[in-house]
Amino acid sequence: MPIALDNLRVGRVYRFVNQGEIRTIQIVDRLAGDNFKIKDLDTLEYYTIHELLQWGRGKDYDLEEFR
Numbered sequence: 001m002p003i004a005l006d007n008l009r010v011g012r013v014y015r016f017v018n019q020g021e022i023r024t025i026q027i028v029d030r031l032a033g034d035n036f037k038i039k040d041l042d043t044l045e046y047y048t049i050h051e052l053l054q055w056g057r058g059k060d061y062d063l064e065e066f067r
Contacts, residue, residue, distance in 0.1 A: 002063040005034040005049065013041065013066040019058035024066055 008014065008027050016023045028046065029037040036049045 002061060003065065005036075005063075008036055008049075008063075010036075015062070015064050015066045016052065017060055017062040018052065019055070020060065023052075 003014070008030075010027050010030060013024065013026045016025050024041040025038045026041055027036050028039050031037055031048065034049075037046060038049055038052075039046050
């Protein structure tokens with residue numbers, strides 16, 4: 001069962017699965033509400049959690065703490 005976005009913590013690393021993509025992300029900063037600035041540890045890019053979810057949540061959606 002995926003972690004709710006409200007329960008994400010700055011500095012922690014999570015495994016994010018959605019629509020066939022698996023990403024390892026680190027929470028860098030909390031922006032507004034349930035939006036976070038994140039760092040993709042595979043590509044070293046920065047973006048927001050809302051950018052990852054802009055196309056919706058797939059059947060395989062999962063978010064869990066990685067380390």
